[in-house]
Amino acid sequence: DAGITQSPRHKVTETGTPVTLRCHQTENHRYMYWYRQDPGHGLRLIHYSYGVKDTDKGEVSDGYSVSRSKTEDFLLTLESATSSQTSVYFCAISGPEKEGNIQYFGAGTRLSVL
Amino acid sequence: AQSVAQPEDQVNVAEGNPLTVKCTYSVSGNPYLFWYVQYPNRGLQFLLKYITGDNLVKGSYGFEAEFNKSQTSFHLKKPSALVSDSALYFCAVRGPGGSYIPTFGRGTSLIVHP
Numbered sequence: 001d002a003g004i005t006q007s008p009r010h011k012v013t014e015t016g017t018p019v020t021l022r023c024h025q026t027e028n029h030r031y032m033y034w035y036r037q038d039p040g041h042g043l044r045l046i047h048y049s050y051g052v053k054d055t056d057k058g059e060v061s062d063g064y065s066v067s068r069s070k071t072e073d074f075l076l077t078l079e080s081a082t083s084s085q086t087s088v089y090f091c092a093i094s095g096p097e098k099e100g101n102i103q104y105f106g107a108g109t110r111l112s113v114l
Numbered sequence: 115a116q117s118v119a120q121p122e123d124q125v126n127v128a129e130g131n132p133l134t135v136k137c138t139y140s141v142s143g144n145p146y147l148f149w150y151v152q153y154p155n156r157g158l159q160f161l162l163k164y165i166t167g168d169n170l171v172k173g174s175y176g177f178e179a180e181f182n183k184s185q186t187s188f189h190l191k192k193p194s195a196l197v198s199d200s201a202l203y204f205c206a207v208r209g210p211g212g213s214y215i216p217t218f219g220r221g222t223s224l225i226v227h228p
Contacts, residue, residue, distance in 0.1 A: 004157075031214050042204060042220035043158070074134055094214045099165075100146050100165045101214040103206075105157030 003027045007092050014114055021109050025071075027089040032074040033095035033103070034058075034066060036087040043090070049074055081113045086093030101106035116141040119209050121221035127195045128227050133221045135190040137205030147188040148206040149179055150215065158204060164188060175199070195226045 003026040013019050023032065034046040035058075044056030047066040055066050063085060065077045078085055091106040117140045127133045138146060146165050150158040162173025169181045179190045190203060202223050208216040 033215075042219065043218040048215065092158075097214075100148075100163045101208075101216075102148065102160045102163060103150075103158070103216065104160070107148075107157050108155075109207065 003051045004106040006109050010110045012112045016080050019081050021022045021076045025093050029093040033092040034076045035090045083113050115219045118205050118219035120222045122222050124223045126225050131196045133192050135203050139207040139208050141209045143210045146208045149190050152202040160213045191193045197226045200226045
């Protein structure tokens with residue numbers, strides 16, 4: 001999975017608790033993304049980052065925050081988890097522009113909010 | 115705004131037969147088009163892309179896709195399906211310029227029967 005590590009791979013938590021998912025890349029790419037994947041919805045963008053401390057919202061950002069203090073790390077935080085945030089979360093990086101900015105994905109984090 | 119439609123949730127094909135997975139798109143300007151494949155419990159993997167040049171692009175594992183500007187389509191094809199091709203396939207599009215944010219379709223489950 002192209003030098004991208006997501007942790008944890010699986011997590012079960014309770015409604016109302018904070019949760020942080022981590023994405024670590026070894027490719028030194030500028031752009032990083034967080035998606036969620038749900039049946040019938042495909043992949044939906046939560047937040048993305050275009051550099052250290054530079055982030056922006058995607059189409060489903062409510063209830064999520066992100067931080068990027070280093071090029072290699074992009075954190076996704078659910079401040080107070082809800083059952084609707086049960087999903088599979090994928091981190092991605094964007095390759096060079098000369099290659100069309102192909103995205104490379106991590107293996108995913110399966111989150112269950114009970 | 116950019117969008118992608120994958121009109122079939124599932125495609126069934128017999129091993130050895132040709133397969134087609136459909137994708138249509140909407141975007142301002144010249145499109146950057148991508149196909150990704152997802153195997154169970156894995157992240158998405160890049161399959162092929164169209165940016166410019168020949169309308170027929172070839173990718174990994176014997177897959178190819180045909181860009182049709184007049185029909186705004188980018189269908190994925192393979193001349194002879196394998197059981198191991200069974201997976202979830204995603205089409206994605208983005209416009210030109212500095213925003214490297216693609217929009218993904220909802221995905222099509224390809225099932226190849228022995």
